[in-house]
Every structure is written in C-alpha cells, then in structure tokens.
Amino acid sequence: MSNKIKALTIKVHPKTELQGVQFAWDKIPQLEVFTRNIIIPEIAVEQDGGAAVNIGTLVSGIPTVFARAALFESALNNIIDQDAATSGLMSFYKSLVSEWKGFISCLALNYKDIEVNRVPLVYSDGKKLPDTENIYEPTGAFGNALFERQPLWSDQSLADNAEKVPFIDVISFKGNVIGGTSPDCFLFTSVSYNIKGKYPFINIQSGRFVDPLKSDPGQQELKLIYGYAKHILDNIQSFKQHFSGLPADIRPSYENISACLQDWIKDMVRYQEQKNFPRLDSSTPPEVGSLFALPFSKLFNYSTLLFGSEGIITQVENSAYSIPFDPKDLLLPDSTEIAQIDFGKEGAEKKNFLSNKPILLLAAETKGQPNNYTYFALPLTPLALNVFGTNLDALAGLSPNSNVRSRISAVYDPNDRDGEKLIVHLKLFTDTGNEILRQVVYKVTQEAIMGKDILMWPNFISKQWNRYFLYSEIPHNDAKFQATPFIGNVNDEFFRIALDDKGIPFYLAEKGRAVSVPDTQVQLHIASNNAVADNKYKYEIYESNQPFKGIKFSHAGVDCGFGIIRYKSFGNDPAFPLNMLNTTKTLYPAFLGVDFGSTNSSIAYYSESDNKVKEDLKLTNKRISLLSTDLKNNDERPAVEDEIFFFQNDEIFSNSIKSVLTIHDPRRIVNEKNNQPDSLLSDAVKGGFPCFEKNLPIDSASDNRYFLTYNRVGTAELVYNMKWSTQRIDKSYKTAYLSTLMLHVYAQLFEENHEPHTLKWSYPSSMGKDLLSEYRAIWDSLVNISPINSNVKLKTYPPSDLSDIGDVQKSTWGVGSDTGGGWGASDESGWGNEKETKKKEIVEIPFDTAPIRFDFKELGNQESLSEACAVANYLVRPQGGYSINAGELILCFDIGGSTTDITALCQMLDGKAMIKQNSIRFAAERMAQATRYSPNFRTVLLKMCERKRISIQGLNKGENKFSENTAPYYFEQVLDRLEHTDFNTFYLLIAAECKEMMSVNLYITGLIMFYAGQLVHKLRTEIIRSEDAPPAVKNTPPKIRIAFAGKGARIFDWFNAVDPSAANNYYTQMFIRGIGGEAVARKTIIPVSQSPLKIIDINSQKGDSYTDVKYEVSKGLAIPTNLTRILVPTNKQAIEILGEDHFCIVMPNGEFKYLESTNSITPEMLEHIGDYFINYPPQGSQPCPRFMDFADLFYRVASSMFGLKMSSADFMAGFQDMNIENYIKGIPEFIEAKKRKVDEQKKFDYVAPIIILEGMKFFEKHLLKGIKIQ
Structure with missing residues (x-):
C-alpha cells in the first residue's frame, strides 16, 4: 500500500493533485493554481457563453457574506485569455466576466436608470463589536466579516484622524437592486436580480447581464460602451493610488482587470471593423455624471463640464455669459411622457411647418411614413433652453445657416409594440470640433393637443413696456392637458428664462391662482375653475409686467415638455413678436382726444414732433397666435371665442371703433383682492374687451345687450349703448371698456414712437352734472392704465364748464327767483307745530327779458x-x-x-x-330703431350682401336670426362692410325695396x-x-x-x-x-x-x-x-329754444304768460311741466302748430315720393294725442333729474326743446307703427 494519501474531497486536474502526508495537516502550495484546476460537473452553456443556470446559487462552501464579490474577483483573476477553451469552474468564471462586462455596459447606456446608495457596514448604534447590543445586526456583522480587510473597504480620502468605516455601494436599476461595488473587482452582481426588457446588455432568457458584444449592439451603443470601458481603464491607476497607504498584504492589484478591459476593448474594435462602423478612437464616455462617491467616482463617474452661451459650446469658460453644464442634463429624463401637438394635415405634410410658427417645438419624422411629420413639446431641460437661448432655432434645424452646429432631431414611432415612442437624438459640437451624442427614448402622451390656441398681446417686448397679456385655451389647472407660462429675464443680455435658485423657471400660476414671483407683478385675471366646470370652453388670461418666454406643457399634472416663444429682433413678419429689449425708443408727446359714443367711439392724437394731428390712426392687430393662426377670415365664418374674450385682431381705423364690450362670465374672474363686484368689473381685461368684430354669431338682442351663441362656451354677452346708462354696473362696464381700449391705444402709439401725455374727452352738452361727474371719475381713473415705463403720467383734463347749464335759472335774464329755503329762511318750526299746514311753494319761472352777454x-x-x-x-x-x-x-x-x-x-x-x-x-339711432318695424328691411340687407358677396352669420349664413330685436345689429353689420363708394347704391336699394325706411x-x-x-x-x-x-x-x-x-x-x-x-x-x-x-x-x-x-x-x-x-x-x-x-x-347758459307755440308760464299771481316758440327753454321750465309750465292751446287753435308745420311738408314729400301709407287722419290723430307733458314726465332723463333733486338735493338739470320732444313722441307712438302698414 502506498504511503501517498489522496485528497478525495476536492477533485482537481491530475497534474495538480496534491500528495498529502499521512496523519498530518499540510499546507497547499500555490493555492491559486490548485483552485483554478478544480474539476466540477459540466454546466450547460448558452450561445452567448453564459451559464444556462444560475451557478451562483449552486456554489457554496465559502464562509463569507462577500462570496459574490470574491467570485467576481476570482473570475477576473483567472480568466485571462477569453478565447481559451474552458471547462468546469473556468466556464463559470467566464460567464461571470461576461456578466461583469454587461454590468459596465448597463452603466454606460442606461445610467439615468441607475441609483447608487452607500451603506456603511457598521452598527446603527455606532458601537464596536464588544459594546453593541445586537452583534447580529446585518450591517455591523457584514463589516465584522471583513476582518483585517476593513481598511480596504473604507474611504481612504478621509483625513487620518477621521473615523474610516467600511461601506458598500448598493446599485439599483429602475428601483431594483442589481449589485454593488467592491475594491477588489469594482462591480459584482447580486444573486437573484432579474431584469425584464430588451437591452443589449441583458440575456433575454435569464434576465441577467451579458457582454453586449454577444447581443449585436448598434453603432451608437458600441461607441458609448467603448468610451466608458476606456474611461475605466484609463482611471484604474488613479483608483489604485487611492489605496496606496494600505499595508501591502491587503493593497489591491488590478493587472488582471486591466488586461480584461484591454482585451474587451480590442474585441470592440474587431466588432466595429466587422460591422464597418466608424472608428472608435474619438469615442467619448457617456455623461454618467456623479452617480458614485469616492473612491468609485474615479472609475465610473464622467461628466464633461462644458460652457454654453447662445448655443456656442466651449470647454472653458470664455465669457461672463457662459453657462456651465453637463451634457447629460440637457434632455428631460426618459421617464417623461412628451406631449404631442397636432397641427392637422398641413403640419403633417409640410417639412418646415414650424419655421413660420412663433413657438419652438420639436418636429419628428414619422417612422415608416416618408415625408410625414409629427410635433412634440421640446424634451429639453430649462438648463438646455438657456444654454442655446436665441439659437434654439438653429438647434432645432430652423436656422441652417447659423454657426451653431449642434442639433436636436427625433423619430416618432407610432407602432412600437410597447406603445408610441419618440426617439430623440441630441448632437453637441464644441468649438474645438468634439462631438457629444445623446439619445433618449420617450413615451408619448396617448392624446394630442389639438384645436387649442395660446395668444399673446402685444406683439413686441421692450424694457420700456410693462404690461404683457397671455390668453390660453389650455388652462394650467385643466384636467387633461395643462399649459403654464413662464417669463424671461429682461435684464439678461440674451433674455434667457428667469430661473429660481433651483434652476426651475418661474411658472406663473398654480391651483387657479397667480404665483408670487420676485420682482415681478403677475395676475391671473380670468381662470378656469370649478364654478365653470360644466362649461366646455376653458380659457384663462394672464398679465405680467415681464415678457413671457415660453410655455410648460403638462398632461394630467405631469410635466411633458416645453414650448419657447420665438421673438425676432428684425423684420415685420406679423406672425412673430418683435424683440426690442436692446432698443430704446424715443417716444414723442401725443395729445389724445377721445370721443366715447353710444354706438361708435373715436380716438385721435396730435403729435408734438410733427406739429399736426395724425390723419388716420389705425389700431392694428397686435396678437400673436402660438399654436394656431390669427389670420381669421370673418367673412367666411363668425368670430370665435378667442376673438371676443381677448384683445381684438380686426384692424380698424380709430374713427370706427364700436362702443361694444364683451364681458366674461363673472364666475371666471379671479378676485385676488376680494374687491367689490363693481370695482372688479371696472378693471381692464377683467371687466371685458372692446369688440371690433364685424361678424358675430348673434342669437338675440335687447336694448343694451347682444347675446351670442357658441357650441363650446355657450352664451356670450356683449354690452352696448352704454353712454347714457346710469346703472351702477354699466359704470363699471364703461370704465372697463375705456381702460382696455386705452391699452390698444398705448400699444399703437408706442409702435408709432409716441406716448400719450394728455387726454381730453368729450361729452354731450345736454349731459347732466351727475353723469358728467361720473364720467370725470372714469376718465381720471385711466391715468393708472399706462403700460410704459417712463416718468410721464397721463394728464386727463376736467370738463369745461361752458355747458354747465345747472345754474341757468339763477339770473339768466336778470329776473330773480326766490323759492325760499336755506338756513334761517323758514318760519318758526319744531315741536307743537304739527297742525300747521306747510306754506305753498312759490314758483316763479324766468323767461326771456334781457339780452344775452357772451363775454x-x-x-x-x-x-x-x-x-x-x-x-x-x-x-x-x-x-x-x-x-x-x-x-x-x-x-x-x-x-x-x-x-x-x-x-x-x-x-x-x-x-x-x-x-x-x-x-x-x-340722432341716427332712430334709423336703427325703425329697422325693427320695417317689413321689407331684411330683403334690402340680403340683396346688398348678395351684391357685395358679404357673408354674415344669422343673416344670410346659418340659421336665420333676423328679428325685430336683431334688425338694428344687422343694419350696423352691413353698413360697416360698405366702402364709401357703396353707400349710394345701398340708399338707392332702400328707396326701391324699402320705401318706408x-x-x-x-x-x-x-x-x-x-x-x-x-x-x-x-x-x-x-x-x-x-x-x-x-x-x-x-x-x-x-x-x-x-x-x-x-x-x-x-x-x-x-x-x-x-x-x-x-x-x-x-x-x-x-x-x-x-x-x-x-x-x-x-x-x-x-x-x-x-x-x-x-x-x-x-x-x-x-x-x-x-x-x-x-x-x-x-x-x-x-x-x-x-x-x-x-x-x-364765458357764461354758462345754453341758447336753447322752446320750439313750439301754446306754452305758458303760470305766474305767482295766477296769470298765464304765453311764450313764443322762439323763447328759450330752461331746466326750471321742464322741472315744473304740467304745474307752472303748461301746454295750453287757446280755444279753437291747433294742439302743436310748429310741429304740424314740419309734419305737413314731411307728409307731402314722404307720401308722394316714397309711398308713406299713413293717412292725413293718422297724422291728425297723432297731433291730438300729443299730450307732451305726460310724455316728458316719462323720459328716463327727466325721471333721473327729479330723483336726484329729491334724494340728493341737486338741481334739476334736464332740458330739451319741445319741438324735438314732440318729434320723438310722434316718431315712437305713431310713425313706427305707420311704416308697418303694407
């Protein structure tokens, strides 16, 4: 039996098998070589080289929470040759390296979706292991697991005497944790992340990172990844230097990582060559910005701090006007849904449609539809809007000859399976020729802004002007789309957007109210609120003393892009507002004369510089339509809502201004100061707008109101015939009319290099003192209307006292009158005299005796x-x-x-x-009054319209609205459309077809x-x-x-x-x-x-x-x-005649003093009509001989030439029915004068010649009925 012992627990390659010593522990030499040759079961590998299963969940036995980080470190240290054949553990390592590269690519391509949170690996109570109460608290326990390597995981940039604690930067993608940072391998992934969606760095099947070179990346994607990988490689040495102060045994070495990155970069170059993409040498890193803190910021952060001024981009600050910026901060986040603006067929088919629009938006080519264009709000940040400033036109491609080369372009994909998409490309060029590319894919709002407009007035901006108005059919608080204006900074050299300290524009309204803006006066005059929620038509009107710069669009309360107003500094294109901020006008004094009439008003001015009266003052259209057009042809269709509820677009000479006021629904008026209704309605703009329109959708009319009907707003109300009204509300309307009209005048004179210095106004001689005083107050209030920044304050002159007829009765003819009264003039009075009857008033009315002194x-x-x-x-x-x-x-x-x-x-x-x-x-209104009774007048109007090819809503177009109430209106409408050469034709037509008129x-x-x-x-x-x-x-x-x-x-x-x-x-x-x-x-x-x-x-x-x-x-x-x-x-008397015979004064002695028709008539006579001044024809005489003399000739000519159907008997009945005394007592001015004397102890001031009063009564009671006779 051999004395060699095999280690059976871990199987390795035979060449690296270890020979152990029996019954003894022995060290393993060259541990790295040993582990590299561990044999594990074969793992299925996919085509992209990644493991078919999550091997990380199968690997165990490493007793540390930092196993994942250690695995990536090992993989990067062991996989040197990417192309070498691998098996077993090396296959696993190779898949980790691919995953690591995918992680880097994710940072490069989708850094806006990345969130980095630093987690200190210490106990929350701040205590060390021996002292803490919960040694198993994860963050502290994980830090403990680092043992002697804790300094490596700490920020070495801190001062030596500062506490250095270990940390880990946890990285999330779209809110889900995907990994973290490590000083050993830079990045590592979490075990169980899974990313849904199609990205070049994601394996669709597994949802895990993968080297994008295996996913066929596009040219732009490759360029960004290459630039980022090279940026990391170039900064490894700087990153390594961060740990230079650590002990050698824990100090990291990054040779293998550097080699891995170098090989990866070479792979990208080969891929570029295979695809025949442009060379990658000039690729710049993506603008990741400051995602990471030290020390990882050295590797992963990148931002090109550039400087921009009017679209000229430099890498150094070369002027005081340069704005520092990071290119990544120029486009809105890709989570933004961009608003679409629909301009209809014309916009879709016309390539440079926006070039003629005064608002800058983004034009996008529609994918799959050649020569078809769709329009969107600008997906640029306020920073970008200010960086490019007045050269935004060039950025959007509307000024191709500009020296600004940077461009924004877009492709609209309406058929993307994930919903409509807008692919935006931003290409920046620096002054040195460097090119920086940005691409963001946005979602698009499901609905488009369509059929709405935003209008501005006036059509210029100037430092000498301080009243700017904006009318929006997309209220800032509407339910679907919202549009909120913001202002520019007139003190900025380039009129950039005025921003708060957070870089956000000053939006002018919020929740139905104007927002307070520093050094700016902002008002929301008309709002869309809950009170009019049932009305289909929404609009609001802003006023600012600073000019508007642009519009923020929102959808359901979420911002979705911008529109920038395109001001021009030259030319006279009426579609564009003129920027005169750098021009100081010389404004010459103008002396105004204003004639406010019942039907029409007139304005003229004398120029001190020209020493003459301006021949023809024309109020031109000073409105700017941002989203539609203001070239509205009212001959083809009637005026729409924005034409009556805002400044007028009809251009008229100032001698044909209609005295008509369009009023707003009171529920829409913003009462920010809690003013009384009368005061509120007298304000310019709030109280309404003068209406110059010639074609209105009139529905009905009364003596002083026109009622219009619209499909959207419903009923609109117009006030006319205001001049003589004594109603309190009409005083407000008169003030509002004149106030807003004066804004028209100021704007026109400003354009003509004049400024009003004085204002004279007119009044009828017969106007009573009370009404005259009311008008004086109205005219005096206009001194506050001026929109011009100057030291000139408008001077309004008081009325002349030449026609002050209130004191005529005192001593006109040298005859005194003592009617008693006054202090100390009465007999004894007081308690106990109740039974005494009041002495009868003695009235002695003066009459002509002495000659007049004119003086x-x-x-x-x-x-x-x-x-x-x-x-x-x-x-x-x-x-x-x-x-x-x-x-x-x-x-x-x-x-x-x-x-x-x-x-x-x-x-x-x-x-x-x-x-x-x-x-x-x-006066002439009697003619208009008669049209109500004329049976043939409509025929005349229709024939005249036919001859002149005039179209008038309600008369010869649309539903017939002609009635006895609207007849005067249509009469005026036709007259207003006639040239001076047409009038005789019109009169001849009346003579032929409408003889009664x-x-x-x-x-x-x-x-x-x-x-x-x-x-x-x-x-x-x-x-x-x-x-x-x-x-x-x-x-x-x-x-x-x-x-x-x-x-x-x-x-x-x-x-x-x-x-x-x-x-x-x-x-x-x-x-x-x-x-x-x-x-x-x-x-x-x-x-x-x-x-x-x-x-x-x-x-x-x-x-x-x-x-x-x-x-x-x-x-x-x-x-x-x-x-x-x-x-x-110099005297105050008016030479006014009685004009009729048979009138007499009852003298104090009861005698009747008959007056000749040539005698003067005074207010005192009419005050006592029927009592001391009576009509008393002698027995057998005619009731009204002077009027009858007039009527005789009238009857002869009218009946013989124009077939007047009234008979002589009809006339005689009218004469017998004259009863002028009762008629006079029913005249409104008479009643008012009586009321003022009783209620306010003011002198009776109504006077009129009897002959005219007789003519008025006969006209109203008999002639109007007579012309009805067929």
Missing part, C-alpha cells in the same frame, strides 16, 4: 370739451377747416348714435366765435333741418340784442352754411342719392319753415348765392370719401386750441 374768451387748452365745442375747434382747424368769413353763420350738426350736438360759429370782432352749443337726444329718414333729417331754421332765427335775434356783437355783424343778415359731422351724418345722404335736387329743396324748405316762413327768412338771412339761387349751403365742404367721419370730435379735442384761437362765451 367771449379764447378756448382754453387744459379742459375737456363738450362734443359741440370739440367740433367747433375741428371746424376752424388751420388746415382744411372752415374759413368763416364775415357775414356767415355756420351751424354744424354732429350726428351721433344717441345725440345730435349743435355748434354755431360766426365772425365776431376779435375773431371766430362759437355762439352756441347744445345737444338733443334725436326712406320715409323714416326724411322724418329724422327733416326735423333736424326744421330745428336748424328755428335755431338760426333764435341766434340771429340774440346776436342783434347782444352787446358783444359788433355793429357790422348786427346790421348784416348772415349767409347760412350748414355742416354735418359724425358717423350719423350719412343719414343726410340717403335722399340726396335718390334725387339731389329734391333733397336740397326739401331740406331748404324745412329750414325756411323752421325759421318762421319765407317772410321771416328774408329778414333774418340772405341767400348764399343769387345766381343760381341758393338760399343756404348744405354740407358742401364734406369730402366724398368721408375720411374724417366720426373723427371730428376726437380731432377737435386733440388739436391744441392755441392753434385755432376760437372764442367761446
């Missing part, structure tokens, strides 16, 4: 003017005005919607003088001309009596020139279009009847010309194109009065 002075330049006074200033303007020769009397009627303002001018001793101003509530026209214009005759007689009488008129004026009867102004002046063109001669004769005869007949006329005036005979001149100076229609008042306000030097009376 002329030059019109001041620092007061707002009555409409009549403003027209006078316009008429005598230096260029194009009336000359007003000696011996001429000019009577101008400014015909508006609700009032006609009258101005009388003549030459006095010291110059041109205005001797009269007043207004009557009888011609009759109405003759009534209104005829009464005005009749009244003009009465006024001329009165004025001539007062001039002769006045001490202020020079003898030359007194002794010479004047030639009469009558002018018409205002948009309503066109009513005098109707008859003229049909028969100019008949029209001139009709109006002349009406004038003569008004003056008192031919005999009186011969004494009062002289003809304008004798051959041919022309008794009066009727509007001969008007231009054929009516270019200044409705501008007369606003231009008259704007023109400095020191240029016109017009004279005006």
Whole structure:
C-alpha cells in the first residue's frame, strides 16, 4: 500500500493533485493554481457563453457574506485569455466576466436608470463589536466579516484622524437592486436580480447581464460602451493610488482587470471593423455624471463640464455669459411622457411647418411614413433652453445657416409594440470640433393637443413696456392637458428664462391662482375653475409686467415638455413678436382726444414732433397666435371665442371703433383682492374687451345687450349703448371698456414712437352734472392704465364748464327767483307745530327779458370739451377747416348714435366765435330703431350682401336670426362692410325695396333741418340784442352754411342719392319753415348765392370719401386750441329754444304768460311741466302748430315720393294725442333729474326743446307703427 494519501474531497486536474502526508495537516502550495484546476460537473452553456443556470446559487462552501464579490474577483483573476477553451469552474468564471462586462455596459447606456446608495457596514448604534447590543445586526456583522480587510473597504480620502468605516455601494436599476461595488473587482452582481426588457446588455432568457458584444449592439451603443470601458481603464491607476497607504498584504492589484478591459476593448474594435462602423478612437464616455462617491467616482463617474452661451459650446469658460453644464442634463429624463401637438394635415405634410410658427417645438419624422411629420413639446431641460437661448432655432434645424452646429432631431414611432415612442437624438459640437451624442427614448402622451390656441398681446417686448397679456385655451389647472407660462429675464443680455435658485423657471400660476414671483407683478385675471366646470370652453388670461418666454406643457399634472416663444429682433413678419429689449425708443408727446359714443367711439392724437394731428390712426392687430393662426377670415365664418374674450385682431381705423364690450362670465374672474363686484368689473381685461368684430354669431338682442351663441362656451354677452346708462354696473362696464381700449391705444402709439401725455374727452352738452361727474371719475381713473415705463403720467383734463347749464335759472335774464329755503329762511318750526299746514311753494319761472352777454374768451387748452365745442375747434382747424368769413353763420350738426350736438360759429370782432352749443337726444339711432318695424328691411340687407358677396352669420349664413330685436345689429353689420363708394347704391336699394325706411329718414333729417331754421332765427335775434356783437355783424343778415359731422351724418345722404335736387329743396324748405316762413327768412338771412339761387349751403365742404367721419370730435379735442384761437362765451347758459307755440308760464299771481316758440327753454321750465309750465292751446287753435308745420311738408314729400301709407287722419290723430307733458314726465332723463333733486338735493338739470320732444313722441307712438302698414 502506498504511503501517498489522496485528497478525495476536492477533485482537481491530475497534474495538480496534491500528495498529502499521512496523519498530518499540510499546507497547499500555490493555492491559486490548485483552485483554478478544480474539476466540477459540466454546466450547460448558452450561445452567448453564459451559464444556462444560475451557478451562483449552486456554489457554496465559502464562509463569507462577500462570496459574490470574491467570485467576481476570482473570475477576473483567472480568466485571462477569453478565447481559451474552458471547462468546469473556468466556464463559470467566464460567464461571470461576461456578466461583469454587461454590468459596465448597463452603466454606460442606461445610467439615468441607475441609483447608487452607500451603506456603511457598521452598527446603527455606532458601537464596536464588544459594546453593541445586537452583534447580529446585518450591517455591523457584514463589516465584522471583513476582518483585517476593513481598511480596504473604507474611504481612504478621509483625513487620518477621521473615523474610516467600511461601506458598500448598493446599485439599483429602475428601483431594483442589481449589485454593488467592491475594491477588489469594482462591480459584482447580486444573486437573484432579474431584469425584464430588451437591452443589449441583458440575456433575454435569464434576465441577467451579458457582454453586449454577444447581443449585436448598434453603432451608437458600441461607441458609448467603448468610451466608458476606456474611461475605466484609463482611471484604474488613479483608483489604485487611492489605496496606496494600505499595508501591502491587503493593497489591491488590478493587472488582471486591466488586461480584461484591454482585451474587451480590442474585441470592440474587431466588432466595429466587422460591422464597418466608424472608428472608435474619438469615442467619448457617456455623461454618467456623479452617480458614485469616492473612491468609485474615479472609475465610473464622467461628466464633461462644458460652457454654453447662445448655443456656442466651449470647454472653458470664455465669457461672463457662459453657462456651465453637463451634457447629460440637457434632455428631460426618459421617464417623461412628451406631449404631442397636432397641427392637422398641413403640419403633417409640410417639412418646415414650424419655421413660420412663433413657438419652438420639436418636429419628428414619422417612422415608416416618408415625408410625414409629427410635433412634440421640446424634451429639453430649462438648463438646455438657456444654454442655446436665441439659437434654439438653429438647434432645432430652423436656422441652417447659423454657426451653431449642434442639433436636436427625433423619430416618432407610432407602432412600437410597447406603445408610441419618440426617439430623440441630441448632437453637441464644441468649438474645438468634439462631438457629444445623446439619445433618449420617450413615451408619448396617448392624446394630442389639438384645436387649442395660446395668444399673446402685444406683439413686441421692450424694457420700456410693462404690461404683457397671455390668453390660453389650455388652462394650467385643466384636467387633461395643462399649459403654464413662464417669463424671461429682461435684464439678461440674451433674455434667457428667469430661473429660481433651483434652476426651475418661474411658472406663473398654480391651483387657479397667480404665483408670487420676485420682482415681478403677475395676475391671473380670468381662470378656469370649478364654478365653470360644466362649461366646455376653458380659457384663462394672464398679465405680467415681464415678457413671457415660453410655455410648460403638462398632461394630467405631469410635466411633458416645453414650448419657447420665438421673438425676432428684425423684420415685420406679423406672425412673430418683435424683440426690442436692446432698443430704446424715443417716444414723442401725443395729445389724445377721445370721443366715447353710444354706438361708435373715436380716438385721435396730435403729435408734438410733427406739429399736426395724425390723419388716420389705425389700431392694428397686435396678437400673436402660438399654436394656431390669427389670420381669421370673418367673412367666411363668425368670430370665435378667442376673438371676443381677448384683445381684438380686426384692424380698424380709430374713427370706427364700436362702443361694444364683451364681458366674461363673472364666475371666471379671479378676485385676488376680494374687491367689490363693481370695482372688479371696472378693471381692464377683467371687466371685458372692446369688440371690433364685424361678424358675430348673434342669437338675440335687447336694448343694451347682444347675446351670442357658441357650441363650446355657450352664451356670450356683449354690452352696448352704454353712454347714457346710469346703472351702477354699466359704470363699471364703461370704465372697463375705456381702460382696455386705452391699452390698444398705448400699444399703437408706442409702435408709432409716441406716448400719450394728455387726454381730453368729450361729452354731450345736454349731459347732466351727475353723469358728467361720473364720467370725470372714469376718465381720471385711466391715468393708472399706462403700460410704459417712463416718468410721464397721463394728464386727463376736467370738463369745461361752458355747458354747465345747472345754474341757468339763477339770473339768466336778470329776473330773480326766490323759492325760499336755506338756513334761517323758514318760519318758526319744531315741536307743537304739527297742525300747521306747510306754506305753498312759490314758483316763479324766468323767461326771456334781457339780452344775452357772451363775454367771449379764447378756448382754453387744459379742459375737456363738450362734443359741440370739440367740433367747433375741428371746424376752424388751420388746415382744411372752415374759413368763416364775415357775414356767415355756420351751424354744424354732429350726428351721433344717441345725440345730435349743435355748434354755431360766426365772425365776431376779435375773431371766430362759437355762439352756441347744445345737444338733443334725436340722432341716427332712430334709423336703427325703425329697422325693427320695417317689413321689407331684411330683403334690402340680403340683396346688398348678395351684391357685395358679404357673408354674415344669422343673416344670410346659418340659421336665420333676423328679428325685430336683431334688425338694428344687422343694419350696423352691413353698413360697416360698405366702402364709401357703396353707400349710394345701398340708399338707392332702400328707396326701391324699402320705401318706408326712406320715409323714416326724411322724418329724422327733416326735423333736424326744421330745428336748424328755428335755431338760426333764435341766434340771429340774440346776436342783434347782444352787446358783444359788433355793429357790422348786427346790421348784416348772415349767409347760412350748414355742416354735418359724425358717423350719423350719412343719414343726410340717403335722399340726396335718390334725387339731389329734391333733397336740397326739401331740406331748404324745412329750414325756411323752421325759421318762421319765407317772410321771416328774408329778414333774418340772405341767400348764399343769387345766381343760381341758393338760399343756404348744405354740407358742401364734406369730402366724398368721408375720411374724417366720426373723427371730428376726437380731432377737435386733440388739436391744441392755441392753434385755432376760437372764442367761446364765458357764461354758462345754453341758447336753447322752446320750439313750439301754446306754452305758458303760470305766474305767482295766477296769470298765464304765453311764450313764443322762439323763447328759450330752461331746466326750471321742464322741472315744473304740467304745474307752472303748461301746454295750453287757446280755444279753437291747433294742439302743436310748429310741429304740424314740419309734419305737413314731411307728409307731402314722404307720401308722394316714397309711398308713406299713413293717412292725413293718422297724422291728425297723432297731433291730438300729443299730450307732451305726460310724455316728458316719462323720459328716463327727466325721471333721473327729479330723483336726484329729491334724494340728493341737486338741481334739476334736464332740458330739451319741445319741438324735438314732440318729434320723438310722434316718431315712437305713431310713425313706427305707420311704416308697418303694407
């Protein structure tokens, strides 16, 4: 028997069998060689070289928790030649090396999915083994198991006097632990990890890491793995140096690992050559960043700290504007779902569709669909957006000639089996030519943003401007998609995104409220909240004093990309906002004149730099549509919601501004300061927007409201006819209208290099003191509207007191009036006098006795003017005005919607003088009112639309909405679409098809001309009596020139279009009847010309194109009065005539004092109408002879020329039914004046000529019914 003993427990290769000594322990020499030759059963091996089973679960017998780390160390030390034949344990080692390489590749390709957590291997109570209460606590027990190797597993970079504790870095992939770090083998995997999904570094069957070279990696993947492996290899020496201070017996050596990496790198080169990929020499490591802490950061961390400014990327900081960044931080995490924006067929088929859009998004080619494009929110981080700044266009490929070479591109895969995917490629180029590639695969939101828009106003940004507005149909708190704006930093040289200290943009809203932003004023005026959750249409309106920079898109509350606003610094493309941040405009003073009318408003300005009134102020479209287009053709379809609930996109001249306000649903208005509703609704934007639209989906109308119907928002409400309203809510609406309109004006003037310095406003002469005071408060509030950063504060002027008729009754004609009252004026009163009856009030109403004193002075330049006074200033303007020769009397009627303002001018001793101003509530709106009763008017409108090819919703398109309530609206709609050359055609069509409306026209214009005759007689009488008129004026009867102004002046063109001669004769005869007949006329005036005979001149100076229609008042306000030097009376009385016979004053003694129709009428007379001022025709006389004289001529012409169906008996019934006293008492202005006197002890201030009041009553009670007769 041999004395050699075989070790039977472990079977090894025969050549390395150990010869033991009998009955004695002996050391095994060359242990590494012995273990390398251990023979184990053959293990099934897959094609990729990995074990078919998890051998790690079969290997046992190594008494340490660090068995896995030791196995990887052994594998790396024993597998030197990858191509050598292996069997047994070497096969297992070889599979571990493959797994190790897969682990490294995972870090290289999917580092964003990696999480590293350092676990100190110590007891949680901080005590050592002898002192701890729980020696089996895992972390402490594992640390103990390291024994003398503990220093190797500790951070050697700590100071010598610091406690160095062992640790392990636990590595997770998408939240699941996959392995850890080891100073011996760098990385090792856990026993039971299993990764699902298709990755080049994963064995699909086993779910474990594998060398990606066995999985056919792509070119980009190979490049990243190669760069990372080389980075690790190059830093092994630095890593080894970290442990240089350790004892030699535990100090690691990495020669085998280095050799393994070198072989792997060679394998990659061979693979690259086989695949004919580009050479790998220039490959850079992936931007892993700072995943690991020391010492493993030396091996695995990599980030290229670059510097970027406006897309120019450098490796050194070369300017103060450079932003340091890590390329891995430029794209959003791959867990982000990117929002898709659907631009319809045009966007899908047009390659450079985004080049004409003012918002920068990402265009992606659609996989499998050549020449088809899909659009997404930018998957860039705010850092990236600032790095590229104004050159984001170049990054997105929209500026191919830019010197910025970096590009972002994408491919959209709608058919990926795991759902829609967006593959984004980011290619960065440094100034030295280095190329850095990044690829991220994103999921896409299941739905797309479609049919929604975001609008901005104005279309420029400037450091001189501080009010910016944004209208969004994708509210920040909506359920599906959300869009939240953020601002730019105007103090930044490149207007980059303003970021907080965490690098996050300042988003302007959250949870239905504006967010507080440092040094920024932000308001959310209109919000989408629970109160309107039932409404399908969602919108919100922001205001910021800093310009908007972009939009953050979210889906169901989760961020899904950005859109950046594309500002341009040059050009005049209306689709793009203009960046003027680096431009300082010189803004010249502008003196504004604003005429707010019942139907239309007008604005003009005088330029101090040009020394003239701007001829045509046009309010241009200053909206920018980010996601749609603002080129909306309202001739083809009616205005949509964003056109009425935001600043207007219709471009209009400022003499044709509709006095219409679109109001928001009050439930949408954000009341952040808890203001009272009246105050809230008076704010600009919150209170609504002026509506310039010409085609609205009107459903119904009332006297002061239009109601529109939409499929989405439902009903929308528009307020009109606001001017004379005394309702409290309408005061708010008037303020809101004018406030928002002023923003339009400021923006337009800013574009024209002007800034408003002063504002004059107009008012009718007949407006009462209370309403006038209300308007003064409204206009004064506009000083806070200015959006311009300057030292200029708008100056609004108070109203002139020229038409302050409230005090007329005091001493107009030199007759006193003592009605008692006042302090100390009463008899004894007090307790015990209850039974005494109150003394009857003594009323003595004054009447004409003494001549009028005008006391002329030059019109001041620092007061707002009555409409009549403003027209006078316009008429005598230096260029194009009336000359007003000696011996001429000019009577101008400014015909508006609700009032006609009258101005009388003549030459006095010291110059041109205005001797009269007043207004009557009888104007063009009466024509619109009559359309409600005209049976044939719709036919006329339809035929005119057909001739002009006009499409108007509700009239000749869509469901018929024409009714007696909407007829005036459609009348205005057609008129607004006509060119000046079309009007005569329209009037002729009315005369042919709708004769009853011609009759109405003759009534209104005829009464005005009749009244003009009465006024001329009165004025001539007062001039002769006045001490202020020079003898030359007194002794010479004047030639009469009558002018018409205002948009309503066109009513005098109707008859003229049909028969100019008949029209001139009709109006002349009406004038003569008004003056008192031919005999009186011969004494009062002289003809304008004798051959041919022309008794009066009727509007001969008007231009054929009516270019200044409705501008007369606003231009008259704007023109400095020191240029016109017009004279005006200093007294406060208005020369207003009674206009009718048979009126008398009841004197204190009971006597009836009859007044001539030429007598003045005062507020005191109307205050006592029916009591002390009565209509009392003598027995056998006609009830209203002056009105009957007018009606006689009207009836003759209207019935003979236009077939008026009313009979003479109908007229007589109307005369007998006049009862004017009761009619006057029912007029709203009369009632208001009475109420103010009772409730507020204010003077009664309503006055109007009786002749006009009679005309109003007959019109309303008889004529409108008469035109219905077929």
